[in-house]
Amino acid sequence: PSARAKVLQYAAAAQEQQPPSAPPTLSRRSSFGSLFFSPGSSKRKLLQRQSSQSSSTPSPELKPSLSGDNNEPPKSTESAAAAPLTTSPSNITHSSNNTGSSGSVKNNNQKLFPSLDIRALTPGGALAPFAANSQVEVPVESDLFVGSMILLIRPNDPSNQDPYWNERIFSKKKRRVIMYLQGKLKYVPEGPLYAGLEITQPMKLGLMASGLCNLILTFIQKFDSALHYSFGDKEEKAHMTSTVECFFDQFVVTPPEETPPKLGEDLNEPAESVKARKASKKQIQWNTQDTYSMAFHTMYIDFPSWTTSNVPLVRDMKLQTFWANSFLNIVLYEPDHGKKRHAFKDIKYIMSIQLKYLQPHERQNIEDAFSIGPNGSEEDATERGGGDSSSWGELTVDEMGSSSFRVEEQEEEADEAEEFFDTVQIDSNEGASLPNMPPTIVASFSPAFVLSAIDEYCPFMIEMHSEKKSYETVYVFRGRYSHSRPIFRDVPTARDFLADCRPSINEEWFSPRLTDIERTRRVLALMYMKGLTDKDMEIQQRTFAFQTMKSAFDRKFLKGHNSRKKKKVKPYFAVARALSDHHWVEERALLTDHDIEFFRMDKKKPSFLIGLSSIIKVKDADSTNMLQGYYHILEIETFGRTTYLMFPSKEERSRWSHDIQERAKAKNGLLGSDSLTNHLINVDDPAREFLHRSTMFDCSKRKILNCRRFSFQAPKPSSSQETLLLAEQALIKATTLQSAGSNDTALTDFLDCAAALKDANARDLNDDERLAFFLNVYHVVIMHAFIVLGPPKNGLEWLTYFNSFAYQCSDDIFSLTELEHNIIRAKMNFPSQFFSRFVMPKSQFGFALTVPDVRINFALNSGSLSMPSAAVPIYQAATLNEQLDEIVLKFARRTVFFNYGKKKDVSVTLPKICQWFAGDFGDSSTSDILRMLQPYLDEQKQATLERLWSARKQAFD
Numbered sequence: 001p002s003a004r005a006k007v008l009q010y011a012a013a014a015q016e017q018q019p020p021s022a023p024p025t026l027s028r029r030s031s032f033g034s035l036f037f038s039p040g041s042s043k044r045k046l047l048q049r050q051s052s053q054s055s056s057t058p059s060p061e062l063k064p065s066l067s068g069d070n071n072e073p074p075k076s077t078e079s080a081a082a083a084p085l086t087t088s089p090s091n092i093t094h095s096s097n098n099t100g101s102s103g104s105v106k107n108n109n110q111k112l113f114p115s116l117d118i119r120a121l122t123p124g125g126a127l128a129p130f131a132a133n134s135q136v137e138v139p140v141e142s143d144l145f146v147g148s149m150i151l152l153i154r155p156n157d158p159s160n161q162d163p164y165w166n167e168r169i170f171s172k173k174k175r176r177v178i179m180y181l182q183g184k185l186k187y188v189p190e191g192p193l194y195a196g197l198e199i200t201q202p203m204k205l206g207l208m209a210s211g212l213c214n215l216i217l218t219f220i221q222k223f224d225s226a227l228h229y230s231f232g233d234k235e236e237k238a239h240m241t242s243t244v245e246c247f248f249d250q251f252v253v254t255p256p257e258e259t260p261p262k263l264g265e266d267l268n269e270p271a272e273s274v275k276a277r278k279a280s281k282k283q284i285q286w287n288t289q290d291t292y293s294m295a296f297h298t299m300y301i302d303f304p305s306w307t308t309s310n311v312p313l314v315r316d317m318k319l320q321t322f323w324a325n326s327f328l329n330i331v332l333y334e335p336d337h338g339k340k341r342h343a344f345k346d347i348k349y350i351m352s353i354q355l356k357y358l359q360p361h362e363r364q365n366i367e368d369a370f371s372i373g374p375n376g377s378e379e380d381a382t383e384r385g386g387g388d389s390s391s392w393g394e395l396t397v398d399e400m401g402s403s404s405f406r407v408e409e410q411e412e413e414a415d416e417a418e419e420f421f422d423t424v425q426i427d428s429n430e431g432a433s434l435p436n437m438p439p440t441i442v443a444s445f446s447p448a449f450v451l452s453a454i455d456e457y458c459p460f461m462i463e464m465h466s467e468k469k470s471y472e473t474v475y476v477f478r479g480r481y482s483h484s485r486p487i488f489r490d491v492p493t494a495r496d497f498l499a500d501c502r503p504s505i506n507e508e509w510f511s512p513r514l515t516d517i518e519r520t521r522r523v524l525a526l527m528y529m530k531g532l533t534d535k536d537m538e539i540q541q542r543t544f545a546f547q548t549m550k551s552a553f554d555r556k557f558l559k560g561h562n563s564r565k566k567k568k569v570k571p572y573f574a575v576a577r578a579l580s581d582h583h584w585v586e587e588r589a590l591l592t593d594h595d596i597e598f599f600r601m602d603k604k605k606p607s608f609l610i611g612l613s614s615i616i617k618v619k620d621a622d623s624t625n626m627l628q629g630y631y632h633i634l635e636i637e638t639f640g641r642t643t644y645l646m647f648p649s650k651e652e653r654s655r656w657s658h659d660i661q662e663r664a665k666a667k668n669g670l671l672g673s674d675s676l677t678n679h680l681i682n683v684d685d686p687a688r689e690f691l692h693r694s695t696m697f698d699c700s701k702r703k704i705l706n707c708r709r710f711s712f713q714a715p716k717p718s719s720s721q722e723t724l725l726l727a728e729q730a731l732i733k734a735t736t737l738q739s740a741g742s743n744d745t746a747l748t749d750f751l752d753c754a755a756a757l758k759d760a761n762a763r764d765l766n767d768d769e770r771l772a773f774f775l776n777v778y779h780v781v782i783m784h785a786f787i788v789l790g791p792p793k794n795g796l797e798w799l800t801y802f803n804s805f806a807y808q809c810s811d812d813i814f815s816l817t818e819l820e821h822n823i824i825r826a827k828m829n830f831p832s833q834f835f836s837r838f839v840m841p842k843s844q845f846g847f848a849l850t851v852p853d854v855r856i857n858f859a860l861n862s863g864s865l866s867m868p869s870a871a872v873p874i875y876q877a878a879t880l881n882e883q884l885d886e887i888v889l890k891f892a893r894r895t896v897f898f899n900y901g902k903k904k905d906v907s908v909t910l911p912k913i914c915q916w917f918a919g920d921f922g923d924s925s926t927s928d929i930l931r932m933l934q935p936y937l938d939e940q941k942q943a944t945l946e947r948l949w950s951a952r953k954q955a956f957d
Contacts, residue, residue: 105129121352147183178297180263191337196241198329202232235343248294260291306357451714458525463585465601488553497546501531511812518696558648576646580695581710613667640689702806706754727776734783762810762847772875827852829919854920855884858891868894892936927955
């Protein structure tokens, strides 16, 4: 069967077993990678392969394109063989090895390593089975090299499975892979040769995984300065290589008149020679007469289990985490020495050993399972047995046919729109008193208005260090006038002076997910407002005393704790650092040559670090400062987060800003290197860089994704169009991202737009506006999670994905599951599975939708292969009804199938979604489901259903 047919079979089989929105466990693409979004594309670019007539015939393949469809035909085997010096070893199909029986080699490998299929490059560029752990040298030959090799891989039980090599090596060394290579070149290279590991597909990693890879590569680079690596793209394969001088542990050159060393034993290279060679002080002079013997070993990769092993500071991880189901090549090649990049079209491959990790169901028939596609890419992952890979596809913005929601028009609007930021400054007249708020009508105010007022009267809380070397939570209040110095009061003091100021509180103002300290801030702000505006003279006097009393907190905030002028003491300086939108902590900051370290006043170990080379921007932020000039904020931006620091004076802030920028430039920061990938290595903690545990909301089981910027001041009530535009803008920005790190500006713009959704006011939207808004937000969250984390690979990761990763929006937080079932489908039925009503969250949201609409079930696109299309429209309230109809029409026509029997009997196959949410279709009967879908089917199917309809039974016969 064709690849597409098998995709449909796997998807159908997975749908039978998966819960609602859960991804099928078999897929056609990478198991851990960022998504590529192509604006204007309404089709998912599936990998397609023609049915091959034999294992020696290359199979054409259509690869996903970053921009438009990739219709370039693959190179044929004939053209590849005609130019052997530029042929990639994975460009050609396999052939039999002339040196031995292909079947015997395969059987020997299956006994020792049933999870691996191993191939070697042969003349003409073909790949033939290769015998691992051979006790004798195995002949190898390519167009550029002739010689022999021994490849040793540690089995799971070496003493029983391979006693020969266990006695000689495995029992004495921790080595897991050893490669001996010996032979002569058929040509003279023009420069250094490179050796190492190569992956056949780009490593489509999420941002966090990219950071982890960079950490590992940096550790390796400390021992190998000649390391060359790439995560792969259209021109350059993912690889980690080094010059031959640095890569091989032993290297011996034997003149023609001498006998070369025996493989499988120590090559006896002098230690001084090894040291000089590794230090790049000894260059190899290549020729075609000498015999070159080389050996390499590593203890960091375990091929039989396909995992990393013994990597310092990192737990063992599946290699699929980094390169999904791609093949691994151990290569020796010559790049184009005139270019910095190792583009595969310019590479001359001298030797290549290719390893493929076999899924359990593939291990019975390796020959059929192992077939290389053109241009060095594998076949469809679903056909290749990608059982552990992701079932998540690419989401793209769909052009729905109507000009009212074409992507191009949306992008033009986005270009003309202003850039969104989290913080909106409330206008106030200098010297004017704060506005009065009559207490009799406070309870009738909208939540957005009340929240804006709360943030003006009590903008934040701060953990302040006291004389007892401990921390106290202190709340910051505005003075009586807008130009007055802010006042700092603890909770006992506030409650004592404002005890009689009991405002009318509407519980709908506050999310039940607020933390105690955030709820306290809001209640104290309302009490303070009432005290300022109350007509009772005694309450006014107590409020005035509350404002004018002398407090140690007023005198000590950001005063003292500085050691900048003291000798023989590190230059600490007291700053306040924002932990969340309305929560700060007083700390000691230390600027070193490598990073900025923050210490709690009572601790010796840093609580937070910012690597100088990860900093991309430093700027003053008085526009976000709610303290009217008494304290001054500095923003330090990295790709994933913005850190906010508060200083007591402009002079200190300017000095720190200057020093940070100068030292960051010295460390290649402030965008001194090429891309995001080069900066991720300097992130202290990738998870903390892109995920946030807010202290405003209960985040014990949630991590907030849209956290790049904080929102210090809730905006005043805005129009519905401004709120809707926030979600539309974020969705458009998400679709402009082509790959993680390929466009740094596009990435930060998207993360900023996602953070701006914190200021959305969904409560004041009508039903259509609210549905359009949250459908767009749902797809933004899906894309955001894919970009940062990569798609989930299995059911357990699906649970984490949909229940742990959250968005902060409209003064609340919600997970993907809560967004789908407690907000968008709040008035609709639980999924039909029995267990769903027990595991689904019961969270309540004040902005949840109140009108059920069965079409919503077809509009929510989680990105799994069970969805018939990867395209999502930008939903707009004005055209929402037409958009939903078109979504159902496309869904129904792609997933509803009629099978006509001999006696005019008709069997109808419905999508699984109709079973999951059968309760939304009336009385859950098949007739009700078909009656609802009938208008969306083509004319022939509509006529068939009309013929089968029984008016008397009100059902289909």
